Amino acid sequence: MKTDNLEQVETISENSIIDIMTHSDIINPHIRVEGLNLNIGENHILKDVNLSIPSKKITCIIGPSGCGKTTLLRSFNRMHDDSPNVKITGKIFVDDENIYDEKAQVISIRKKMGLLAQRPCPLPMSILDNITYGPRIHGAWNRRKLYATAKHYLTEVGLWDEVKERLRSSPGHLSIGQQQRLCLARGLAVEPEIILGDEATSALDPISTKKIEELFVTLKKDYTIVLVTHTLRQAKRIADYIAFMYMGKLIEFGTTDQIFNHPQKQLTKDYISGYFS
Amino acid sequence: MIRFRLFKDKTARLSMLGITILSLGFLLLIGIGLFYMSLPILREKETWKLLTSSNWKPFKGEFGFLPYIISTLHVTFIAIVIALPFSLLTSIYLTEYASEKIRNFFAPIIDLLSGIPPVIYGVWGTLTIVPFISEDIAPHFVEFSSGYSVLAGGIVLSVMITPLLISIFSEVFGSIPKEMREASLSLGATKWQTVKQIVLRKSLPGIVAAIALAVSRAFGETIAVLMVCGNIPIIPSSIFDACYPLPALIANNYGEMLSIPSYESALMMAAFLLFIIIVIFNASSRLILNRIERRYHV
Numbered sequence: 238m239k240t241d242n243l244e245q246v247e248t249i250s251e252n253s254i255i256d257i258m259t260h261s262d263i264i265n266p267h268i269r270v271e272g273l274n275l276n277i278g279e280n281h282i283l284k285d286v287n288l289s290i291p292s293k294k295i296t297c298i299i300g301p302s303g304c305g306k307t308t309l310l311r312s313f314n315r316m317h318d319d320s321p322n323v324k325i326t327g328k329i330f331v332d333d334e335n336i337y338d339e340k341a342q343v344i345s346i347r348k349k350m351g352l353l354a355q356r357p358c359p360l361p362m363s364i365l366d367n368i369t370y371g372p373r374i375h376g377a378w379n380r381r382k383l384y385a386t387a388k389h390y391l392t393e394v395g396l397w398d399e400v401k402e403r404l405r406s407s408p409g410h411l412s413i414g415q416q417q418r419l420c421l422a423r424g425l426a427v428e429p430e431i432i433l434g435d436e437a438t439s440a441l442d443p444i445s446t447k448k449i450e451e452l453f454v455t456l457k458k459d460y461t462i463v464l465v466t467h468t469l470r471q472a473k474r475i476a477d478y479i480a481f482m483y484m485g486k487l488i489e490f491g492t493t494d495q496i497f498n499h500p501q502k503q504l505t506k507d508y509i510s511g512y513f514s
Numbered sequence: 515m516i517r518f519r520l521f522k523d524k525t526a527r528l529s530m531l532g533i534t535i536l537s538l539g540f541l542l543l544i545g546i547g548l549f550y551m552s553l554p555i556l557r558e559k560e561t562w563k564l565l566t567s568s569n570w571k572p573f574k575g576e577f578g579f580l581p582y583i584i585s586t587l588h589v590t591f592i593a594i595v596i597a598l599p600f601s602l603l604t605s606i607y608l609t610e611y612a613s614e615k616i617r618n619f620f621a622p623i624i625d626l627l628s629g630i631p632p633v634i635y636g637v638w639g640t641l642t643i644v645p646f647i648s649e650d651i652a653p654h655f656v657e658f659s660s661g662y663s664v665l666a667g668g669i670v671l672s673v674m675i676t677p678l679l680i681s682i683f684s685e686v687f688g689s690i691p692k693e694m695r696e697a698s699l700s701l702g703a704t705k706w707q708t709v710k711q712i713v714l715r716k717s718l719p720g721i722v723a724a725i726a727l728a729v730s731r732a733f734g735e736t737i738a739v740l741m742v743c744g745n746i747p748i749i750p751s752s753i754f755d756a757c758y759p760l761p762a763l764i765a766n767n768y769g770e771m772l773s774i775p776s777y778e779s780a781l782m783m784a785a786f787l788l789f790i791i792i793v794i795f796n797a798s799s800r801l802i803l804n805r806i807e808r809r810y811h812v
Contacts, residue, residue, distance in 0.1 A: 314700060321613060348702035358693040361716040361810065371701040374711070420697070427701050 267292040267431060267461040268313060273327035275308060275317070282308050284485040286327075290478075295453055295462045297472040297493075300482035301514055306465045309482070310433055313463065314350045315343050331431070348375065351424025353437040357416035359408035360423075364400050367408055367419060371427035390422040394452055414445025421452065432456065434464040438471065450475050469509065473497060481505050545789060552783035555776045564783070570747040572771070577780045579787060581747045585664070585757035586791065588750060589739060590732045592668025593675060594725065600672075601679035602721075608680075609687040610709050621684075628677035636741035639670035644742055652754045659754035662744035667757065670738050675728040682727065686720030687713055718806050726799035730792050736761035760788045 266289035275283035283305050290296050298306040308317075315336060317323040328335045336346045360367050368387040369377070377383055387404070391397040396418045400411070408419055417437065424432065434453070438446040453462055454475055466472050472479055472493065479496040481489045481504075489496060489505045500506045507513060555564070555577060567578030604624075608617050648661030690713055698708040714721075744756025745766060763784050772778050 316696060316700065319699075319705075344702045344704060347700055350700070352696070352700035354693055354697065356693065358691070358697045360694065360697060360712055370698070370703075370711070374698075374701065374703045374707050423697075424701065 265292060266290055267331065268463070269328075269330040270309075271328040271330070273309075273312065273329060274325070275305075275312060276324040277320070278322045282485055283312070286482075286485075286487045288480055288487055288490060290461065290463055292461050293457055293459070294477040295457050295464065295475050296478040296480060297476035298463065298465045298480045298482060299467075299469060299472050299508075300488075301508070302467075304482045305485040306482050307435055310435055310463060310465050313431075313433055314347045314352060316352070318343060348427050349429050350431040350433050351421070351427065351429040353417070353421055353424060353432065353434040355436045356440045357413060357420045359411075359416055359419060363405045364408050364411075364419065365404040367423050368426050371423060375427065386426055387422075390425045391419075393425060394418040394422045395448065396422060412445070414441050414448065417441060417445065417449060418452070421449070425456075429460070431461045431463065434462070434466075436465055436467055439467060446471075469511075481508060483508070545786075545793075548782055548786035548789055552779055552786045555779040555783055558776060568747075568749050572774050572777050572780065575776065577776070577783075579760075579784065581749045582758055582760045582763050582784060583787060583791070584749050585743070586733060586759040586761075586788070588664045588753070588757060589667040589671060589743065589759055590729055592664060592753065593671035593732045594729055596668060596672035597676045597679055597728065598725070601676045601683055604676075605680045605683035605687060606709055606713075609684050610705065610713065624677045624680050628674075628681065632674065632735065632738040633741075635670050635674050636738035639666055639738060639742040643669050647754065656752060656754045660744065660756065662742055662756050663754045664743065664750050664757045665753040667739045667743035667759070668753070670742050671732050671735055674735060674738060675732050678731065679724055679728050682724035683717075683721065686717045686724065689720070690716050715810060718810060719803050722799055722803050722806060726796060729795060733788065733792055733795070734761055736765050740765060760784050760791075764788075 268288075268290040270286050270288040270290075273283055273286040274281070286309060288309075298309060300306050311317060312325060313329060313331070313336075317325065325337060327337070329337060331346065331349060335341065360370055362370065365384070365387050368390055369383040372383060372386055377386075388397060388401075391400065396415060399415060400419075403410075408416060411419065417440075421432075421437075432453075438449050441449065450471065453464070456462065457477075464472075464476070476493045479491065479493055480487055481496060481500075481502075483504055489500060489502050491501075495501075496505060497509055500509055559577065564577060564579055565583070566580055567576070568580045569576040569578040570581065608620060612620070643666050644661035644663075646661070647663060647666055648659050651665070652659035652661070652663075694712055694716065695708055698712045699705070703711070739759055740762035743759065743762065745758050745762055746756040747758045747763075748755065750757045764781050767777075768781050
């Protein structure tokens, strides 16, 4: 009886500490979504989403297929711009700049974020040129500097030793896990502040997945990381914060501990415990 | 029962293999047939002389193919030089920039263009391009041009191969995964940068293949070119001179004046030369394709 009580006391105090932490993170969010609605044709995909994504943390967006999590992620760097029939209302602030403002420059917004797609997509050029593609399109031309950049970011993702002998050959011969790390390095080379991952490990084998996850954890000291993930275990392993979405709505947002151990909403509880997926 | 099914499987495979080989055999047969038919003249004259002489006097027994070969290459080259930028830009616009509505509006029109019979292009060329060249363009460059010229042939031909190029290019650009464009765009590239550095680069093998196909077609295009190019067997000294491509030579003369000795054989040799040109061209474009694929990692 006594021990039970003690445990309860402990949990409560833990919770309140987390609350304070959450609060301080949320005061200065890196990305702030306000009243975001997104329609594709007649379909209302995102319904009044309000969300603050803390700076230099890993935030995972979870939810069943078709809940709009990828759509939400892609709206962060305006990847819907070229899709016909997409209508977006609401605001997304990145560094307090509304990226859907008329004056906002889509190129500089995208430069702030590296997007890691579901399947690695190397560009049709050599490994070296893949990394330097970003800097080059933004005007860098000094070969020696570009080489140094490539070396730096390839080292950062742990790929340098694996590819330094064949920098000028096609990335097509790399394993799919190596390709994904290459794409990550390519994204980092434009010096973004935010990394967006759209189920970035779902096509990878467990070992490559582990490598990418470890990279995310190391990278969060410099970058804000937002990941869409299908696997709850992945969210549990690496996320600091979790946003749970269902049918286009943001159901619950909180720290990993809150969402997994003390979910406030019944839907979250059911999803976490695997009643639906 | 299982044996019967396996038997059917085997029969299907073998018969399809047979039919596939047949098309190869067809090519070989045409080549051999043309060679065989041109043997008389090859025996009578020196081959090198036939290829490098520009004297074409069938009555005197002089057969020099050089003007025809040069004309064929000239007209085709001009056609591709004109058609390439047009069709590239059009297909880039249609696949990368245009909305679905515009695309759906233009696609059938372009298909229709490629369905117009060549003779209509020939008439159009005679009525508009030829006088336009003789009155408005040529006077700026040369003293006199009838308008029936290499340029007229090239222009008419370019209009004829443009729809073909556009539809293949659009197909090629469309086959490039959306993810690849997004990878480039997400790094902050503009659309034009993405088109230039990713889409075009990735499409290079397809573009070369499309050009090869269009050029092969242009080499052999007969009636429309014949109607506007003047048909005089000289080596054209400028694009405003008349010329006489190989297909026109064959079409104009085959079946007539065959009483002249070696004439039929000479025409067959013209056909054989055309065949050889197309084979060489296709083989070399294949080599270029392989090189591109290795060099650009596409």
